Amino acid sequence: MSRVRVKICGITNPEDALSAVAAGADALGFVFYEKSPRYVAPEAAARICAQVPAFVAKVGLFVDHDETAVRNVLSSVELELLQFHGNETESYCKQFDRPYIKAVRVNTENQIRDALAQYPSAKNLLLDAYVKGVPGGTGQKFDWGLIPVELAHYVILAGGLDPQNVAEAVSMIKPYAVDVSGGVEQAKGIKNQSAVQEFIKEVWRAQNVY
Numbered sequence: 001m002s003r004v005r006v007k008i009c010g011i012t013n014p015e016d017a018l019s020a021v022a023a024g025a026d027a028l029g030f031v032f033y034e035k036s037p038r039y040v041a042p043e044a045a046a047r048i049c050a051q052v053p054a055f056v057a058k059v060g061l062f063v064d065h066d067e068t069a070v071r072n073v074l075s076s077v078e079l080e081l082l083q084f085h086g087n088e089t090e091s092y093c094k095q096f097d098r099p100y101i102k103a104v105r106v107n108t109e110n111q112i113r114d115a116l117a118q119y120p121s122a123k124n125l126l127l128d129a130y131v132k133g134v135p136g137g138t139g140q141k142f143d144w145g146l147i148p149v150e151l152a153h154y155v156i157l158a159g160g161l162d163p164q165n166v167a168e169a170v171s172m173i174k175p176y177a178v179d180v181s182g183g184v185e186q187a188k189g190i191k192n193q194s195a196v197q198e199f200i201k202e203v204w205r206a207q208n209v210y
């Protein structure tokens, strides 16, 4: 089994980015959804991304953005991957010539299978909790039992993860990766750097990776 990857999402400043990289993060997420308390302006994200070393993926998060808005971000920010968190169609998601992750807000098991069929071009599916009216980043968990066992290796598990519950999630689900935002914050948009370290250590501990 390969090591479960860790994405730290909602990065808004270079200190949190570099501290997460030093702790072992595989990917950093930048939220370009303006209604989010973790929104980062493209100019600020560009400055942060320019400081991130090689082999750490920078991921841009979008929610039903206008195509031009996504292209504008891509023209100025070094992003390796896109994460779509809204009702984007497959043809919308794949038009940007960049690998992408499709987020699914989980209610039912069938929904995960349906999304797999609906987004064949997605690199991976990210599973988050369904909360009415909010596209993501709610800090809520969903029923992990809804994840079909045979799809776990393809799944990025998100939603309400934190240093206390992530080891259980990794042992139980064995996902491709885990993604966290609120569970490692000291305030909205500001990471608790010790909690980020703890979170990553817990992911590794659950797999005996040191």
Ligand SMILES: O=C(O)c1ccccc1N[C@@H]1O[C@H](COP(=O)(O)O)[C@@H](O)[C@H]1O
Pocket (backbone or CB within 6 Å): 009, 010, 029, 031, 033, 036, 037, 038, 061, 063, 085, 126, 128, 135, 136, 137, 138, 139, 140, 158, 159, 160, 161, 179, 180, 181, 182, 183
């Ligand atoms: O972080 C946000 O504010 C956000 C806003 C809109 C869509 C997604 C958002 N974040 C993503 O939501 C999941 C779960 O976050 P949490 O750990 O429960 O806080 C994660 O993928 C974030 O990247």
